[in-house]
Amino acid sequence: xxxxxxxxxxxxxxxxxxxxxxxxxxxxxxxxxxxxxxxxxxxxxxxxxxxxxxxxxxxxxxxxxxxxxxxxxxxxxxxxxxxxxxxxxxxxxxxxxxxxxxxxxxxxxxxxxxxxxxxxxxxxxxxxxxxxxxxxxxxxxxxxxxxxxxxxxxxxxxxxxxxxxxxxxxxxxxxxxxxxxxxxxxxxxxxxxx
Amino acid sequence: xxxxxxxxxxxxxxxxxxxxxxxxxxxxxxxxxxxxxxxxxxxxxxxxxxxxxxxxxxxxxxxxxxxxxxxxxxxxxxxxxxxxxxxxxxxxxxxxxxxxxxxxxxxxxxxxxxxxxxxxxxxxxxxxxxxxxxxxxxxxxxxxxxxxxxxxxxxxxxxxxxxxxxxxxxxxxxxxxxxxxxxxxxxxxxxxxxxxxxxxxxxxxxxxxxxxxxxxxxxxxxxxxxxxxxxxxxxxxxxxxxxxxxxxxxxxxxxxxxxxxxxxxxxxxxxxxxxxxxxxxxxxxxxxxxxxxxxxxxxxxxxxxxxxxxxxxxxxxxxxxxxxxxxxxxxxxxxxxxxxxxxxxxxxxxxxxxxxxxxxxxxxxxxxxxxxxxxxxxxxxxxxxxxxxxxxxxxxxxxxxxxxxxxxxxxxxxxxxxxxxxxxxxxxxxxxxxxxxxxxxxxxxxxxxxxxxxxxxxxxxxxxxxxxxxxxxxxxxxxxxxxxxxxxxxxxxxxxxxxxxxxxxxxxxxxxxxxxxxxxxxxxxxxxxxxxxxxxxxxxxxxxxxxxxxxxx
Numbered sequence: 131x132x133x134x135x136x137x138x139x140x141x142x143x144x145x146x147x148x149x150x151x152x153x154x155x156x157x158x159x160x161x162x163x164x165x166x167x168x169x170x171x172x173x174x175x176x177x178x179x180x181x182x183x184x185x186x187x188x189x190x191x192x193x194x195x196x197x198x199x200x201x202x203x204x205x206x207x208x209x210x211x212x213x214x215x216x217x218x219x220x221x222x223x224x225x226x227x228x229x230x231x232x233x234x235x236x237x238x239x240x241x242x243x244x245x246x247x248x249x250x251x252x253x254x255x256x257x258x259x260x261x262x263x264x265x266x267x268x269x270x271x272x273x274x275x276x277x278x279x280x281x282x283x284x285x286x287x288x289x290x291x292x293x294x295x296x297x298x299x300x301x302x303x304x305x306x307x308x309x310x311x312x313x314x315x316x317x318x319x320x321x322x323x324x
Numbered sequence: 325x326x327x328x329x330x331x332x333x334x335x336x337x338x339x340x341x342x343x344x345x346x347x348x349x350x351x352x353x354x355x356x357x358x359x360x361x362x363x364x365x366x367x368x369x370x371x372x373x374x375x376x377x378x379x380x381x382x383x384x385x386x387x388x389x390x391x392x393x394x395x396x397x398x399x400x401x402x403x404x405x406x407x408x409x410x411x412x413x414x415x416x417x418x419x420x421x422x423x424x425x426x427x428x429x430x431x432x433x434x435x436x437x438x439x440x441x442x443x444x445x446x447x448x449x450x451x452x453x454x455x456x457x458x459x460x461x462x463x464x465x466x467x468x469x470x471x472x473x474x475x476x477x478x479x480x481x482x483x484x485x486x487x488x489x490x491x492x493x494x495x496x497x498x499x500x501x502x503x504x505x506x507x508x509x510x511x512x513x514x515x516x517x518x519x520x521x522x523x524x525x526x527x528x529x530x531x532x533x534x535x536x537x538x539x540x541x542x543x544x545x546x547x548x549x550x551x552x553x554x555x556x557x558x559x560x561x562x563x564x565x566x567x568x569x570x571x572x573x574x575x576x577x578x579x580x581x582x583x584x585x586x587x588x589x590x591x592x593x594x595x596x597x598x599x600x601x602x603x604x605x606x607x608x609x610x611x612x613x614x615x616x617x618x619x620x621x622x623x624x625x626x627x628x629x630x631x632x633x634x635x636x637x638x639x640x641x642x643x644x645x646x647x648x649x650x651x652x653x654x655x656x657x658x659x660x661x662x663x664x665x666x667x668x669x670x671x672x673x674x675x676x677x678x679x680x681x682x683x684x685x686x687x688x689x690x691x692x693x694x695x696x697x698x699x700x701x702x703x704x705x706x707x708x709x710x711x712x713x714x715x716x717x718x719x720x721x722x723x724x725x726x727x728x729x730x731x732x733x734x735x736x737x738x739x740x741x742x743x744x745x746x747x748x749x750x751x752x753x754x755x756x757x758x759x760x761x762x763x764x765x766x767x768x769x770x771x772x773x774x775x776x777x778x779x780x781x782x783x784x785x786x787x788x789x790x791x792x793x794x795x796x797x798x799x800x801x802x803x804x805x806x807x808x809x810x811x812x813x814x815x816x817x818x819x820x821x822x823x824x825x826x827x828x829x830x831x832x833x834x835x836x837x838x839x840x841x842x843x844x845x846x847x848x849x850x851x852x853x854x855x856x857x858x859x860x861x862x863x864x865x866x867x868x869x870x871x872x873x874x875x876x877x
Contacts, residue, residue: 248718
C-alpha cells in the first residue's frame with residue numbers, strides 16, 4: 131500500500147485511496163479487485179501504471195502518445211475478451227514494475243519521469259529486471275505490453291485504441307472510406323505532411 | 325443417417341470445389357457441396373486491421389473458429405505445440421464458402437511452363453536441389469492446363485496486362501479486363517526495373533478493374549488482402565461459379581458441415597461421405613463420386629481419417645504418400661526507404677511484377693516472381709517492415725514510423741520450394757477436434773536449396789529497389805521451418821506411378837475409382853507464383869473430365 135504522504139497532488143490522493151481500498155477489498159474478501167470507473171478489468175492504480183508504461187513505449191510529442199490515444203482502454207477491453215488468458219500476466223507485471231519503481235526510485239512507476247521509466251523498461255527488454263519480481267528478467271512482460279501497445283495505437287479505433295485516428299493522422303493516411311463513395315481524398319482529409 | 329444418393333458430393337467450397345460443382349451441375353448432375361465454414365457476403369467486410377485473414381491478432385473473421393479446431397505443430401527442435409487457429413504455426417488459410425478466394429489478394433498467375441518440369445529442367449544443372457528432395461516433373465504440362473487457365477480468367481474474371489512479360493507461356497486470348505491505373509509505387513519501380521534491363525508489367529488479378537459480370541470495379545481502398553471486398557469487386561468462387569451452379573437447381577450447398585470420413589465398401593469403392601452438421605448430428609451422404617477439395621492440409625487429413633478394412637492406412641495411402649511433400653512458398657524480398665513520398669493510398673497496392681528471375685538463375689533450381697507488396701496497414705507496417713537499425717519503441721521508433729510510413733516500398737516474391745518427403749501432414753494420436761476427429765499434425769522443414777534460392781531472390785529485390793532510387797534497403801529473409809500457410813500444396817501428389825503419387829493426371833486417387841482430390845494437394849511443385857489460378861485451372865480440367873467421362877446414376 132502506498133503512503134499518501136509520499137504523493138503530491140489531489141487527484142492522485144484520490145486514486146491512491148481508490149487503489150488502497152480496492153487492494154484492501156481484495157485482501158479482505160478474496161474477491162477480484164474492482165475495476166476503475168470506465169474500465170472493465172484494470173484497477174485505477176493498474177490503469178495509471180499501464181498508462182505510464184505504454185506512454186514510455188509510444189511517448190507523446192507533437193502527436194498524441196499511447197495513453198491519450200486510448201491504448202490502455204484497448205488493452206483493458208481485450209483483457210476481458212481476446213486477451214483473457216493474459217489477465218494474470220498483466221496483474222503480476224503491473225504490480226511488479228510498481229514495486230520495483232518504489233524500491234529503486236521511491237515513487238510509483240506512474241510518477242517517474244520518462245527517462246527513468248525508459249531505464250526500467252530497457253532492463254526488462256534485456257531480461258535484466260530483478261528476478262524476484264520478474265522470473266524471466268522481465269522480457270516476456272515487456273514483449274507482451276509492447277505488442278499490445280502497438281496494436282492499440284496503430285489498429286482500428288473500433289477496439290478502443292487509436293482514438294480519433296491519432297496514429298493514422300500522424301502518418302498521414304485517411305480514415306476508412308464511406309461505403310458507396312468512389313474513393314476518398316487523402317489531401318482533403320489530412321493535409322499532406324512531409 | 326443416410327440421405328438420398330446423389331451423383332457427386334464435393335467436400336470443401338474453396339478455390340476448387342465450387343468450380344467442379346459448377347462443371348457437373350451444368351451437365352445435369354445432382355451435386356451436394358459440403359462446406360465446414362459459413363457463407364459470408366460483402367456486408368461482412370469489417371475493415372478491421374487487427375482481425376482479418378492476414379492478421380489474426382484478434383482472431384480470424386472467416387474461419388476457422390478459434391475453439392474446437394486445434395492442430396499440432398512439431399518445430400525444428402522437436403518441440404510439439406497444440407495450436408489454435410490464430411496462433412503461430414497453425415498454417416491457416418480460411419474455412420468459409422469461397423475459402424481463401426473470399427479474402428485473398430487475388431493475384432492470378434499462370435505457372436511458367438518450366439514450373440511443370442522441374443526435374444527435366446534442373447536434374448543435370450543443379451544436382452544439389454535433388455539431394456533429400458522429391459523434386460519431380462508433373463505428369464501434365466502447361467499446354468494441358470492452358471485452355472483451363474483461359475476459362476478461369478474469363479469466367480471468374482481477371483484484370484491486368486501480361487503482354488509485357490516475355491517469359492510467360494503461350495496464350496490464345498488476352499485477359500478480359502485492363503489493369504487498374506498504376507500507383508506511384510508502380511511508376512517508381514517501373515523506372516528502376518527498366519534501368520536494370522528487367523521486364524516489368526501489370527500483375528494479373530482476380531479483381532474487377534471495370535464492371536464485369538454484373539459486379540462493379542475496385543474502389544481502391546486499402547482493406548484488400550485479408551478482407552472480403554466491401555463492393556464485391558474481388559472475384560472468388562463464392563461470387564462467380566457458385567451462384568452459377570446454384571442457379572441450375574442441380575446443386576445443394578450445405579454450410580457448417582464437417583466431413584468425418586469417406587465411406588468405402590468391401591469392393592474398394594467409395595459409397596459416400598459421413599459428416600457432422602452444425603448441431604453435431606452425424607449424417608451419411610451417399611454419392612457415386614466423391615471430390616475432396618479441402619486444401620492441402622485438410623484434404624490429407626480427411627483421406628488419412630478415412631480408414632477401412634481395405635485401406636487401413638487411409639484412403640489413397642497404400643504407399644504412404646498422402647500428406648507428404650507439404651509445401652507453400654518461401655517469401656523473401658526487401659524493403660526500400662525513399663527520400664520522397666511513395667505512398668498514394670491506392671489499393672490493392674500490388675501492381676507491378678517482373679518474371680525475369682522465375683527460371684534461369686545461375687546455379688539455382690527455380691526462382692520467384694517479384695512484385696511490390698499489397699498496400700500496408702499501419703499495424704502491419706509497425707510489426708513487419710521496421711528498419712532493423714531503428715529501435716522497437718520509444719521516441720526514435722515513433723519518429724521513424726511518422727517519417728517513413730509513406731516512404732517505404734516492400735518488394736517480395738514467392739520462391740518455388742523444393743519439396744521434401746519428410747515435410748508432412750499426419751494425424752495426431754491424441755488431439756481431436758470438437759467432433760472427436762483426429763487433427764492434423766504438421767512436421768518438417770524447408771529444403772536447404774529453397775533457402776538458397778530465397779536468399780538470391782531477396783538480393784534481387786534489394787537490387788531493384790536501389791535501382792529505383794531507394795536510399796536505404798534492408799532484406800526480408802526466410803526461416804528454415806515448415807512451410808505451408810495460405811499457399812499450402814503438395815500433399816496428394818499427381819503422378820502416373822501409384823507407388824510415388826496419390827492421384828492420376830485427372831486427379832483421381834490411384835486406388836479408388838470414384839474418389840478425386842481437386843485442390844493444391846495435387847501440385848507436384850508449387851510454381852514460382854501465387855497458386856490460385858492453377859488450382860482453378862486444375863479444377864476446371866478435372867470437372868470437365870468428370871462431366872464427360874463419369875457415369876451418372
